[in-house]
Amino acid sequence: MKKKIQFLVSAFVLIAFVAQAQNPKAKSGTFALTHANIETVTKGVITDGTIIIQKGKITAVGTTVTVPSDATVIDCKGKWIYPGMIDGGTRLGLLEIGQIPQASDEDESGQVVPQMKALSAINPNSALIPVTRISGVTTVITAPGGGMFPGTAALINLHGYVPDQMFAGFEGVVMNFPNQARRGFYDRRTDEDIKKDVEKATKQMNDVWDKAIQYYKLDSATKGKGLIYYPEMTAFLPVIRGEQALMIEVNAANDIKAALKWVADKKIKKVIFTGVAEGWRFADEIAKAKIPVLVGPTLEEPARDYDRYDKPYANAGLLKKAGVKVALRTSQAENVRNLPYYAGFAATYGLGREEAMKAVTIVPAEIFGVADKFGSIEVGKVANVFVCDGDPFETKTNILHVFIDGWQMPMVSRQTLLYEEFLKRDPGLNKN
Amino acid sequence: MKKLIILLIVSISFSQVQAQVEHGNVLIKNGTVITITKGTFENTDVLVKDGKVSQIAKNIATPAGYKVIDATNKFVMPGIIDAHSHIALTGINEYSNAITPEVWTGDELNPFDISIYRALAGGVTVSHALHGSANSIGGESETIKHRYGTLDMNVLRMENAPRTIKFALGENPTGHGRRDGLQPQTRMGVEFVIREAFSEAKQYMEAWDKYNKEKLIKGFRGAPPTYSLRLETLADILKGNIIVHCHSYRADEINMLLKICKDFGVKRLVFQHVNEGFKVAPELAAAGAMASVFSDWWAYKLEVYYSTAYNAAILVRNGVVTSINSDSGELIRHLYHEAAKTQKYGGLSDDEALSLITINPAKQLGIDNRVGSLEVGKDADIAIFQNHPLSIYTIPMMTLVDGVVRFDREKDADDMRIYVDPKEVVDIPTLHAQDRSHDNCLRDAEKLTVKMFGIN
Numbered sequence: 001m002k003k004k005i006q007f008l009v010s011a012f013v014l015i016a017f018v019a020q021a022q023n024p025k026a027k028s029g030t031f032a033l034t035h036a037n038i039e040t041v042t043k044g045v046i047t048d049g050t051i052i053i054q055k056g057k058i059t060a061v062g063t064t065v066t067v068p069s070d071a072t073v074i075d076c077k078g079k080w081i082y083p084g085m086i087d088g089g090t091r092l093g094l095l096e097i098g099q100i101p102q103a104s105d106e107d108e109s110g111q112v113v114p115q116m117k118a119l120s121a122i123n124p125n126s127a128l129i130p131v132t133r134i135s136g137v138t139t140v141i142t143a144p145g146g147g148m149f150p151g152t153a154a155l156i157n158l159h160g161y162v163p164d165q166m167f168a169g170f171e172g173v174v175m176n177f178p179n180q181a182r183r184g185f186y187d188r189r190t191d192e193d194i195k196k197d198v199e200k201a202t203k204q205m206n207d208v209w210d211k212a213i214q215y216y217k218l219d220s221a222t223k224g225k226g227l228i229y230y231p232e233m234t235a236f237l238p239v240i241r242g243e244q245a246l247m248i249e250v251n252a253a254n255d256i257k258a259a260l261k262w263v264a265d266k267k268i269k270k271v272i273f274t275g276v277a278e279g280w281r282f283a284d285e286i287a288k289a290k291i292p293v294l295v296g297p298t299l300e301e302p303a304r305d306y307d308r309y310d311k312p313y314a315n316a317g318l319l320k321k322a323g324v325k326v327a328l329r330t331s332q333a334e335n336v337r338n339l340p341y342y343a344g345f346a347a348t349y350g351l352g353r354e355e356a357m358k359a360v361t362i363v364p365a366e367i368f369g370v371a372d373k374f375g376s377i378e379v380g381k382v383a384n385v386f387v388c389d390g391d392p393f394e395t396k397t398n399i400l401h402v403f404i405d406g407w408q409m410p411m412v413s414r415q416t417l418l419y420e421e422f423l424k425r426d427p428g429l430n431k432n
Numbered sequence: 433m434k435k436l437i438i439l440l441i442v443s444i445s446f447s448q449v450q451a452q453v454e455h456g457n458v459l460i461k462n463g464t465v466i467t468i469t470k471g472t473f474e475n476t477d478v479l480v481k482d483g484k485v486s487q488i489a490k491n492i493a494t495p496a497g498y499k500v501i502d503a504t505n506k507f508v509m510p511g512i513i514d515a516h517s518h519i520a521l522t523g524i525n526e527y528s529n530a531i532t533p534e535v536w537t538g539d540e541l542n543p544f545d546i547s548i549y550r551a552l553a554g555g556v557t558v559s560h561a562l563h564g565s566a567n568s569i570g571g572e573s574e575t576i577k578h579r580y581g582t583l584d585m586n587v588l589r590m591e592n593a594p595r596t597i598k599f600a601l602g603e604n605p606t607g608h609g610r611r612d613g614l615q616p617q618t619r620m621g622v623e624f625v626i627r628e629a630f631s632e633a634k635q636y637m638e639a640w641d642k643y644n645k646e647k648l649i650k651g652f653r654g655a656p657p658t659y660s661l662r663l664e665t666l667a668d669i670l671k672g673n674i675i676v677h678c679h680s681y682r683a684d685e686i687n688m689l690l691k692i693c694k695d696f697g698v699k700r701l702v703f704q705h706v707n708e709g710f711k712v713a714p715e716l717a718a719a720g721a722m723a724s725v726f727s728d729w730w731a732y733k734l735e736v737y738y739s740t741a742y743n744a745a746i747l748v749r750n751g752v753v754t755s756i757n758s759d760s761g762e763l764i765r766h767l768y769h770e771a772a773k774t775q776k777y778g779g780l781s782d783d784e785a786l787s788l789i790t791i792n793p794a795k796q797l798g799i800d801n802r803v804g805s806l807e808v809g810k811d812a813d814i815a816i817f818q819n820h821p822l823s824i825y826t827i828p829m830m831t832l833v834d835g836v837v838r839f840d841r842e843k844d845a846d847d848m849r850i851y852v853d854p855k856e857v858v859d860i861p862t863l864h865a866q867d868r869s870h871d872n873c874l875r876d877a878e879k880l881t882v883k884m885f886g887i888n
Contacts, residue, residue: 098732128731182862191860252861277863301762303861305546308846309553309765331865334731341769344824393824396775415730419742419778422710423749429714 024410026159030054031408032067033387033401036076041083041361042376051081053383056406061379072408074401076387082357083377084138084384084404085392086155086364087339088294089274089329092132092142093122093156098333107146112208114173114235116151118142122163128334130413133158135337136386136399139374141294141329141364143174143247148205150174152235153247155368157384159404170368172245172272173235177259178202181252181303202258209266212236242269245368247294251277252303260289272367274329277303280315283322292325292367295359297332298342310349316359317350326351327364344393353393382406451586453579455483456812456835459494463503463816468510468783468790469805478508480812483834488806501837503816506829509786510806511557511813512767515677515724515793516704516757518562519547519764520588525564525874526571527608530615530625533597533665535571537561541585544851547761548580548588552839554765555815555828558590560757560797562704565600565679566608566874568616568625572597572665573677575797577813578831580838581850594798597669598704599626599678601685603735604874623688630696633666640667675700675798677724681735683711690719702796704757707739713750722753722796727770728777744788745778755793762864772822785822 031053038046038061052060052068060066067073097103105121122142132140138158144151153172160166178201180194189197215233238244250259250273260282263271273279274294279286286293300312308314320326328343330336339360347356365375373382383406390397402409458480465476465488479487479495494500518524522542526535541561551559557578563570575593582588601622609617616622639657646652668674676693680686680703690712693701702722703709707730709716709723716723725747730739740746747754756771758764771789774780780788794804803811812835819826831839 096731097734097737100734127737179863181860184862184864187862194860251863254859275863275865277865278861297865299762299766301547301550301765301864303863304858305849306847306852306858309550309848335728338728341824345766345769348825348827391824395769395772395822395824398776414738415740415742415777418710418738418740419746422713422740423742423746425711425714429718 024412026404026407026409028056028407030068030071031403031406032065032071032073033076033081033385034067034073036079036081036387038081038377039357040377041357042378051377051385053385053403053406056383058377058379058381058383058385061377074387079387079389079400080392081377081385081387082136082392083361083375083381084386084402085136085339085343085360086327086375087137087140087330087336087360088327088364088367089296089331090140090142090336091145091333092128092140092158092336093124093126094118094142094144095333096123096126096128106144106150108144108151111147111204112149112232113147113151114149115231116144117154117171118144118151119154119156119163119167119171122154122156122166124161124163124166127414128336129158130410131334131415132336133402133404133409134399134411134413134416135340136388136392136402137336137339138384138386138402138404139168140336141170141172141368145174145176148176148178148201149208149232150176155370157404159407159409169370169373172247172368173239175246175248177248177250177255177262178205179252180254205262212240216240239268239270245270245272247272247274249274251275253278253281256282256286260285260291263291264289275331276319277312277315279324280311280318283319283324286319287323292327292363293319294327294329294364294367295319295346296329296342298328298345299338313345313349316346316356317352320351320355320359325363325367326355326359327367328356328359340393341395344395347393356393451584451589451591453483453587453591453834454836456499456832456837457481457495457497458499458501458812458832458835458837459492460501460503460508460814460816461492463506463508465806466507466509466782466786466821467806468786469807472783476508478806478812478814480814480832480835483812483836485806485808485810485812487808499837501816501830505818507817507819507821507826508806509555509815509817509821510790510804510810511815511831511833512555512789513755513793513797513799513804514551514556514559514758514764514767514789515702515755515796516562516759517551517559517764518564518759519551519559519761520545520576521561524562525566527564527566530567530605530609531569531629531662532567532571533569533629533669534661535563536574537563537571538574538589541574541576541588543580543582543585543588544849546849547764548578549839549848550761551764552578552580552831552833553828553841555768555817555821555831556764557813557815557831557833557838558794558797558799558803559764560596560677560793562596562677563598564874565598565604568600568605568622569629569666570598570600572674575799577833578838579833579836580848583850590799590802595668595674596677596797597665597674599676599689601678601680601689602682603733604679619682619685619688622685623692626689626692627695629666630670630692630698633663633670634696636660636663637667637670669698670696672698672700675702675796677702677704677796679704681705681707683708686712687715690715690721693721694719700798705736705759707736707743709752710740710743710746713747713752716747717751722755722792723747724755724757724793724796726759727756727773741773741777744774745780748774748780748784748788749778753792753795754788755796756788757793768817768821768826768828769824772824775822782820782822
C-alpha cells in the first residue's frame with residue numbers, strides 16, 4: 001500500500017513536471033473583450049465598450065456590439081485596452097546576449113552591405129521576445145547595425161515561428177550617417193581624428209551613392225537585363241526608386257545639418273531619421289524638410305556637458321512642437337519592454353501624454369506605411385491589442401492580456417517563470 | 433622660486449585642513465512628507481537647522497533668517513542613495529593584479545563631474561563611488577555626498593562614513609586572468625585567490641599581534657613584521673572594519689563567497705548586481721548578507737542571461753535587505769523610476785519600493801544612522817518631487833544636501849558646469865547611448881573588454 005502511494009505520488013509529480021515543462025501556446029479564435037475603457041488613439045476613448053477579434057482582425061468596436069456566440073468572452077470591466085505599442089528601433093531577435101559574438105547577428109562585416117536582411121536572421125524563439133510582448137509592445141523595427149550601410153531593417157510582430165509569420169509589412173535600408181561624435185567613454189579619438197574620420201566616411205558615402213545612381217540608371221536603361229550581379233547596388237534600387245525608405249541614423253547637431261543637405265542634394269525620396277539625439281537643435285529645419293523621425297532613447301544623458309540635464313527627455317517634445325512627425329524607439333534588445341516608460345518620460349517632459357501615446361502607436365505605423373493595419377483600435381485593423389489595469393505608461397500598471405495578429409499570447413516569459421519558481425523556493429534553506 | 437615653494441607649502445597645509453562643509457537652515461512647508469520609516473504625512477512641514485532635520489510637524493512657525501520652500505502639492509522625501517556608482521571618479525579600475533586592496537577610489541574624486549549635478553536632478557544626494565570589477569579584490573571605495581558646487585574634492589566625502597571595499601566574481605575577473613595568463617581564469621580560481629588573500633592577511637595580522645604583545649616584554653629584541661598596505665587592508669576586512677561590496681551575478685559564486693566569509697568570520701557583506709540573488713535568497717537572508725541590484729538589466733552578457741526583473745521583490749520577500757542601484761551616469765538620474773518597477777515586478781508597496789533607494793542602501797553603506805529617512809536628527813538630505821516619486825509623471829523639482837539647495841529645476845541655468853575652460857571649443861558631442869554593450873564596472877579596462885568580447 002505504501003509503495004503504491006509512493007508510486008502514485010511520483011507519477012503525479014512526474015505529470016506535474018511534464019505539464020510545467022511545456023511552454024504554453026498562443027490561442028487563436030474569436031474573442032470578445034467586453035466592458036472596457038478603450039483608448040482607440042485615432043477615434044477617442046470609448047467607455048464600457050467591446051472589441052471583437054475574429055480571424056486575426058478587429059471586426060467590431062463600440063458600445064453596442066453584438067458578441068458572437070462562439071466568442072471567448074474576457075470581461076474587462078474597469079480595465080483599459082490599447083493598440084499594441086510599436087518600437088521604432090530595436091535589435092530584438094538579432095541580439096540575444098550582448099557581449100557574446102556567437103549570440104549577436106546584428107553586425108555583418110563590411111561598410112556597405114545593405115543586402116543583409118534583418119528578417120533572415122531574426123530568431124523567432126529568442127527568450128527576449130516573450131519578455132517584451134507581455135509588456136504590451138507587440139511590434140518592433142529590428143535593425144542591423146555597424147557599418148555605413150549595415151543592412152535592411154524589418155518591422156515584425158512579436159509572435160510567430162518563422163520570420164515570415166512575424167513580418168509586418170515594412171523594410172527599410174539602414175544608413176549610419178558619418179558620425180561627428182564620440183561613441184561613449186572608450187572613444188578617445190582626438191577632435192582632429194574624428195574630423196578626419198568624418199571626411200573619409202563622407203567621401204565614401206558619396207562614392208557609394210554615385211555608384212548606386214549609376215547602377216540605377218543602367219538598370220532602368222536595360223530594364224534590369226544584362227546587369228552584372230551586384231547585390232549591394234541591387235539593394236539600393238528600391239530606395240532610389242522611392243519604393244523603400246532610407247533610415248538614416250544621425251545624432252550630432254552638425255551631422256543632422258549635413259544629413260539634411262545630403263538628402264536634399266541627392267533627392268532621396270523616402271527618408272526617415274533615426275536616433276536624432278540632438279534633433280532639438282535643428283527641429284525647425286527637420287520639420288521644414290518634412291522628414292519623420294524615430295527618436296530615442298529618451299532615457300539618455302545629454303550629449304554635451306553644458307546642455308540642460310533633461311534635454312534627452314525633452315527632445316521628442318521639442319521636435320513635435322516644431323512640427324516634426326515623431327515616433328519613439330528604445331534602441332534596446334533585452335529591455336524593449338521599457339518602451340512605455342520611454343514614452344512616459346517624453347510625455348512628462350513636454351510631449352504630453354496624448355502625443356506620446358501616438359508616438360508609440362499610430363505615428364510609427366504611419367511612418368512605416370502600415371497605418372491601415374496597425375497603430376490604433378479600428379474595425380478592419382490587425383488585432384494587435386493589449387488589456388491592462390491602468391495607464392500603460394505608469395510603472396506599476398500590469399498588462400493582463402496581449403493579442404498579436406488576433407492570437408492570445410500566453411502571459412509568461414522566462415522571467416515570470418523564474419519568479420514563480422523562486423519567490424518561495426522549494427527546498428528553502430534546508431533540503432531535508 | 434622661494435615664493436613658489438612657500439605657495440606650495442601653504443597649499444599643502446590648506447588641503448590638510450578639515451573640509452569645510454556648508455549647512456543650511458530651511459523650512460520646507462506644507463508638503464506630503466514621505467519619511468520612509470515613520471509613515472507619510474500630508475500638509476506637513478520639515479524644519480532644517482544647521483543641515484539636520486530638527487522637526488517634522490504641521491504649521492511650524494518660520495524661525496528668523498530661515499529660507500522657506502513652499503512644497504504645497506509636492507512630495508518631500510529623503511535624498512535618494514545609490515549604493516553602486518562610478519560618477520565623480522577619474523579612474524575606477526586598478527587591474528594590475530588580481531588583488532589590489534591597497535588602492536582607494538577616494539584618490540580619484542572629481543568634484544567638477546557634471547554627472548554629480550545630473551544625479552542631484554534625479555533626487556540623488558549620496559552615492560557609493562565604487563572601484564571597478566576587473567579584479568577579484570579591487571580597491572577601497574568612497575561614499576560621497578553630492579555637494580555639487582564645491583571645488584574641493586574633500587568636501588564630497590561623507591564624513592565618518594564606514595570604509596568599504598570592492599570584490600568581484602565571475603566573468604570580469606576571470607576574463608582579466610585569461611588575458612594575462614594569470615589566476616583566476618575560472619570561478620574556482622576566483623575562490624582560491626580570495627581565500628589565499630584572506631589566509632595571508634590572517635597570518636600577517638597574527639604576526640603583528642604577536643609582535644605588538646612581545647615588544648612590551650622587557651628585553652625584547654625582535655624586528656617588526658614587514659608592513660604591507662595590501663595585507664593591512666585585508667586584515668581590516670577580517671577585523672570587521674570594512675564593508676565588502678562584491679560584484680557578482682551567478683548563484684553559485686554568491687554561495688561561494690558566503691562560505692568564504694563564514695570561514696573567515698567576515699560578517700559585513702553586500703552583494704552588488706547579484707542578478708541571480710533570487711536563486712539563493714534564503715542563503716543570503718540566513719547569512720545576513722545584503723543585495724544591491726539592477727531593476728531590470730539582463731542579457732548583456734552570459735552570466736546575466738538567466739535573470740528576472742522580479743529579483744528585487746523575491747529578495748525582499750525572503751527577508752534580504754535590498755537596494756536598487758544604477759552603476760550608470762544615466763540610470764542614477766531616475767532611480768525613483770527604477771524603484772517603481774518593483775511595483776510591477778512583484779507588487780511592492782510604496783514604502784517598500786522607496787526603501788530600495790533610501791534606507792536600504794543607507795544600511796548597506798553603514799550610514800543609516802545619518803541618512804536614508806526623514807527623521808529628527810538625521811542629515812537634511814531631501815528630494816522634492818512634483819507628483820508621487822513612483823509615478824512616471826513625477827518630476828524632481830529640488831534637491832537639498834545638508835539643508836543646502838543643490839538642484840532647483842526652476843532656478844538653475846541650463847549650463848551647470850563649474851569648471852569651464854574659456855579656450856575650449858565643444859564641437860564634438862558624446863553619444864552615450866551607443867555605449868550600452870559595456871559593463872560600466874570595466875571602465876578603464878576597455879582594452880580588456882575589446883579583447884575579451886571583440887566588440888567595438
